């Protein structure tokens with residue numbers, strides 16, 4: 001066992017703009033002392049403020065050889081710099097140009113190995129020469145066959161929560177921000193992109209230079225290398241994708257500029273200059289990742305009818321909640337996600353209407369209720385608190401519906417209690433006041449309570465944040481449009497034929513609600529009839545398809561098994577994989593099927609997905 005010093009924010013705000021720095025330093029120091037259990041960094045002694053990264057990408061050996069030059073800010077008695085690393089092979093460390101003896105501690109579960117480098121208070125820069133391991137957890141190396149175009153290999157990173165350390169030796173804590181420059185060499189003909197200022201054309205020599213002037217935490221470090229092209233969508237936005245997907249992508253996201261404008265009208269200026277999207281190959285484990293300036297997105301949102309663009313609204317909203325005001329530790333993850341879901345819904349309401357966003361809200365509530373039940377049944381009621389305790393655990397365990405949807409419901413309830421105008425006023429100034437800083441749950445409570453006092457109004461945050469499940473008497477969002485869907489489903493179960501149902505105006509959200517609500521008593525003949533009429537098995541909408549496939553497994557509806565297998569093998573998005581596999585393992589026969597499919601599919605999944613599924617399916 002080891003002890004971690006308190007992470008003090010004094011240094012972390014040292015590079016925030018000068019005019020506010022002094023007052024803010026004092027304020028932050030007073031109110032925001034916190035411990036991040038998932039880092040070896042000791043920033044009160046020495047903190048990284050800038051990274052200069054030079055790297056060569058080798059697809060043959062599946063490794064990155066790199067040099068990381070770290071600029072430091074030290075305390076008066078600093079004697080060491082502590083960095084996070086995971087499975088890096090480190091060849092040399094220089095302190096202000098001189099080679100020194102470093103020590104790499106034994107690897108601990110989840111956290112990796114601490115890299116301890118002796119320094120003095122005067123040390124300005126530390127240089128680490130290293131290479132990544134082929135199994136580096138953040139990196140996914142795809143063969144040409146695993147891409148959309150099937151001609152060139154592809155590499156992408158997924159650093160959140162604590163995987164940045166598997167490709168860069170860094171202080172991998174959401175509470176520590178730094179700027180960065182990078183020079184990346186890739187095989188000729190491929191394009192490299194980062195969470196930074198990006199190229200729009202392929203370079204002749206395979207060398208790319210990047211600059212990120214806004215300070216970011218390590219989990220927002222990102223890199224993608226592939227056979228990519230760019231299409232502009234507006235003055236400050238565009239989309240990158242493989243050639244075969246670029247047109248569909250540009251069409252799906254053509255409203256991106258108006259989405260950015262809608263977000264700015266709600267909560268203030270977009271602070272990151274450009275906002276581009278990168279559509280990744282299907283094995284990307286998440287829906288999207290809010291890498292600053294360049295959201296990484298799953299191709300499963302290319303539904304063809306813009307019905308899943310709320311995911312883009314979500315990632316865009318992170319440009320405020322998460323990227324601008326960042327959860328201090330992964331125990332405070334709900335601050336990133338709950339605020340973002342709330343913001344996302346407000347963007348969707350502005351772009352469409354309240355009826356539309358209420359469908360999203362109702363779906364979120366369904367997910368939440370199910371997850372709370374499952375966690376409570378499994379004896380994990382504490383994991384339904386908004387403020388988590390992820391000590392000695394993988395911080396990825398906190399990526400549940402709680403952070404997202406319970407967080408959202410809390411903010412929605414605040415809005416309903418104190419009024420939208422007041423709440424918007426609070427949120428706008430919250431993003432402004434805390435921009436490029438970190439936030440603990442407790443600091444948020446203090447800021448919000450100060451606001452309530454000024455407004456002479458009341459709200460009980462503590463029950464929501466520190467207790468299990470949902471506070472009593474909470475009214476969950478419901479959707480009028482879903483009530484209509486329920487009516488049609490009842491009609492069908494009472495004997496109506498599919499063509500007698502009134503489904504003409506339905507969006508994919510109504511269809512999702514429909515497949516989710518199919519009752520236990522449905523027969524396989526009825527499932528076949530519904531599938532014939534509405535084409536669920538053939539659905540190009542991954543949300544609807546997932547809802548349907550869960551019914552398929554539940555009712556052992558074998559005509560859809562081929563599509564089930566194909567979907568599981570070619571999709572890497574954990575949000576879809578977990579519930580489908582989860583349903584399969586409920587029966588002995590399903591377990592065998594799940595395990596057979598998983599063996600074939602596993603090589604296509606990112607570590608983030610296999611890490612969850614290996615446990616669930618009891619294999620590696």
Ligand SMILES: [Zn+2]
Nearest residue numbers: 314318337340
């Ligand atoms: Zn998010």
